[in-house]
Amino acid sequence: MGVKDYGRGMRIGELAERAGTTTRTLRYYESRGLLQAGRAENGYRTYEESDLRLIQQIRTLQDFGFDLEETRPFVDCLRAGHPAGDACPASLAVYRRKLGELDALIGQLQSVRTEVGAQLARAELEASAELPGGPEPRCELNWEDDE
Amino acid sequence: MGVKDYGRGMRIGELAERAGTTTRTLRYYESRGLLQAGRAENGYRTYEESDLRLIQQIRTLQDFGFDLEETRPFVDCLRAGHPAGDACPASLAVYRRKLGELDALIGQLQSVRTEVGAQLARAELEASAELPGGPEPRCELNWEDDE
DNA sequence: CCTTGCCTTGACGTGGGCGTCAAGGATTAC
DNA sequence: GTAATCCTTGACGCCCACGTCAAGGCAAGG
Numbered sequence: 427m428g429v430k431d432y433g434r435g436m437r438i439g440e441l442a443e444r445a446g447t448t449t450r451t452l453r454y455y456e457s458r459g460l461l462q463a464g465r466a467e468n469g470y471r472t473y474e475e476s477d478l479r480l481i482q483q484i485r486t487l488q489d490f491g492f493d494l495e496e497t498r499p500f501v502d503c504l505r506a507g508h509p510a511g512d513a514c515p516a517s518l519a520v521y522r523r524k525l526g527e528l529d530a531l532i533g534q535l536q537s538v539r540t541e542v543g544a545q546l547a548r549a550e551l552e553a554s555a556e557l558p559g560g561p562e563p564r565c566e567l568n569w570e571d572d573e
Numbered sequence: 574m575g576v577k578d579y580g581r582g583m584r585i586g587e588l589a590e591r592a593g594t595t596t597r598t599l600r601y602y603e604s605r606g607l608l609q610a611g612r613a614e615n616g617y618r619t620y621e622e623s624d625l626r627l628i629q630q631i632r633t634l635q636d637f638g639f640d641l642e643e644t645r646p647f648v649d650c651l652r653a654g655h656p657a658g659d660a661c662p663a664s665l666a667v668y669r670r671k672l673g674e675l676d677a678l679i680g681q682l683q684s685v686r687t688e689v690g691a692q693l694a695r696a697e698l699e700a701s702a703e704l705p706g707g708p709e710p711r712c713e714l715n716w717e718d719d720e
Numbered sequence: 721c722c723t724t725g726c727c728t729t730g731a732c733g734t735g736g737g738c739g740t741c742a743a744g745g746a747t748t749a750c
Numbered sequence: 751g752t753a754a755t756c757c758t759t760g761a762c763g764c765c766c767a768c769g770t771c772a773a774g775g776c777a778a779g780g
Contacts, residue, residue, distance in 0.1 A: 439756065449757090454738060468746055470757055490685050493736070512696040521693040528686040532679060538637050539675040546668040549659040586726065596727090601768060615776055617727055641767075 435472045438463070445481040452481070458494055460484065460501050480504055483511040491528075496520050582619045585610070592628040599628070605641055607631065607648050627651055630658040638675075643667050 442449045455461040456471075461480060463471035480501055487497045499520055500511030511517060589596045602608040603618075608627060610618035627648055634644045646667055647658030658664060 437757075448738085450738065450740085453759095458737095468757080470746085488737090490689060491682075510696070510699070512692060513700065515700075518693060518696055518700070521689055521696070524689055525686065525693065528682055528689065532682050532686065535638075535675055535679050535682070539672065539679065542637060542668055542671055542675065545659060546665065546672065549657070549665055549668070552657070553660065553662075553665070584727075595768085597768065597770085600729095605767095615727080617776085635767090 435464075435466070435474070436477075437466075438471045438473070441473045441477060441481070445478055445485070447481065447485065455481070455484065455494075460494065460498060476504075490524075492520070492524060496524070582611075582613070582621070583624075584613075585618045585620070588620045588624060588628070592625055592632070594628065594632065602628070602631065602641075607641065607645060623651075637671075639667070639671065643671070 436444075438449045438452055442452055445452075452461060456463060461477065463473055463477075466472050483500050483504060484494075484497045487500060488494070499514060499516035503514035503517050504511045506514070508514060512521065583591075585596045585599055589599055592599075599608060603610060608624065610620055610624075613619050630647050630651060631641070631644045634647060635641070646661060646663035650661035650664050651658045653661070655661060659668065
């Protein structure tokens with residue numbers, strides 16, 4: 427049989443596949459201290475079902491744009507036995523901080539959007555104002571003494 | 574005199590200072606083909622006043638979140654003799670593409686913001702619902718057979 | 721002459737989240 | 751027996767816009 431015993435003592439490849447990620451990613455998480463694996467006699471990492479939830483939590487937050495460090499409280503919370511990663515105050519704090527960052531970022535992007543939009547409009551105006559009958563800019567080298 | 578002749582044939586340090594950037598950055602721009610410098614007899618790079626405008630254009634766009642490649646049309650436009658970097662169609666195209674990217678990004682961030690906000694609200698509710706008199710989650714290892 | 725301060729090229733470091741070999745051991749299928 | 755597939759650790763690559771250090775050349779002041 428190719429697969430031994432789902433539900434207990436998965437190996438890294440199985441867990442990665444079930445989580446929709448890669449073994450490299452799981453080892454990376456482990457190197458960051460987010461994931462802890464047991465070891466089989468032969469040195470292979472072993473995982474429990476609960477680890478699948480950890481990974482799903484991490485990836486959900488990653489999809490939201492959280493960086494790995496920010497997922498740590500959620501992971502710790504799950505490992506502490508809470509049914510949800512955001513059941514702990516530290517996780518809520520991360521949520522709130524993230525909301526603030528998002529609001530700030532969105533605001534900045536909106537102002538940039540406005541600014542770029544204005545630049546575009548102005549440039550289009552100037553372009554259309556020069557075409558009709560004005561003297562087309564020669565594009566020569568004679569404007570360096572312009573100022 | 575420490576400074577030779579402002580206005581003609583600046584050296585890289587002077588240009589960097591006047592542009593509010595570093596010599597490293599200017600050499601980097603040159604390596605990317607965005608900036609071209611003349612050379613003095615001793616091998617030093619020499620710049621004209623017009624180069625200052627190029628750099629200002631680049632940095633303005635960078636501040637908007639344009640990456641270096643996206644500034645190229647503007648730079649080319651300025652070097653072609655146009656008084657503004659966005660006087661060329663290629664620059665306008667970059668503006669428009671950027672607007673689209675900004676709109677998409679802002680939209681994504683807003684939906685993430687909504688989602689995170691909802692998660693926070695839900696988690697806060699559940700937290701407040703458990704405190705009053707409910708059984709505090711034991712945080713033991715007995716929930717792994719939950720599913 | 722010597723110091724100071726500018727300039728030159730070259731090359732490695734940064735950060736984040738992995739991808740992608742490389743070299744080898746373990747297990748399984750045939 | 752052996753090929754295929756898993757696993758292990760280690761280490762370099764990537765992207766981008768530079769920062770930073772190294773080793774040395776050139777110019778000017780005292």
